[in-house]
Amino acid sequence: MLGISDFGAFCAAIIVFLALPGPGTLALLNSTAKGGMRAGAAATAGVIVGDQVLLWLAVGGVAALLSTYPVAFRAVQWGGAAYLAWVGVRLLLAKPGAPLPVRIEPRRYARQAFFITLLNPKAIVFYMAFFPLFIDPVTHRGLPTFAAMALTIAIITAVYCLTLCAFADRIAGKLKAHQRLSTWLSRLAGIFLIGFGLRLLRN
Numbered sequence: 001m002l003g004i005s006d007f008g009a010f011c012a013a014i015i016v017f018l019a020l021p022g023p024g025t026l027a028l029l030n031s032t033a034k035g036g037m038r039a040g041a042a043a044t045a046g047v048i049v050g051d052q053v054l055l056w057l058a059v060g061g062v063a064a065l066l067s068t069y070p071v072a073f074r075a076v077q078w079g080g081a082a083y084l085a086w087v088g089v090r091l092l093l094a095k096p097g098a099p100l101p102v103r104i105e106p107r108r109y110a111r112q113a114f115f116i117t118l119l120n121p122k123a124i125v126f127y128m129a130f131f132p133l134f135i136d137p138v139t140h141r142g143l144p145t146f147a148a149m150a151l152t153i154a155i156i157t158a159v160y161c162l163t164l165c166a167f168a169d170r171i172a173g174k175l176k177a178h179q180r181l182s183t184w185l186s187r188l189a190g191i192f193l194i195g196f197g198l199r200l201l202r203n
Helices: 007-019 023-068 070-093 109-118 123-134 143-166 168-177 179-202
Strands: none
Touching: 007 123, 007 143, 023 109, 023 123, 023 143, 023 168, 070 179, 123 143, 143 168
């Protein structure tokens, strides 16, 4: 599909990554708790814009490798698959613990969520590792392929984040009350990531 290898796995991987607790998730939960659904929607917009900025920065590097150094691009694909598996192993072995708090001030929900996302030190590494895994070097169409991937990520992110905001109070309460459930969800995500890495290494 438009040069995207295994579109179903691509969508599934996006959902898995969105489900992992991180600064963006905490920004959404805190914004919704402080300002209701409107604040959560504003924070969602900030997260999406921040993701898109990082995403297109990564696309620039991936596109350069793809057109100029095919062998290096293949090496990046293998490195990306190994990175996914490594993150999965870390999730499996991680000890239960509370995430670092994210401070959210009222009336600046979108801007704060944008900068929280943009300044996440692991985000650009994630996108550089993630994109090459699902690009078919033979059938890709350059910009249309990257645009289709970016649009897919934006749509799935919007649906997921708005759903999370709509049930923020209930979800946050359950996760705080059931630390064991949160731990097992993280480990399940780790298993998925290891599986994605192993599957993509075979391609």
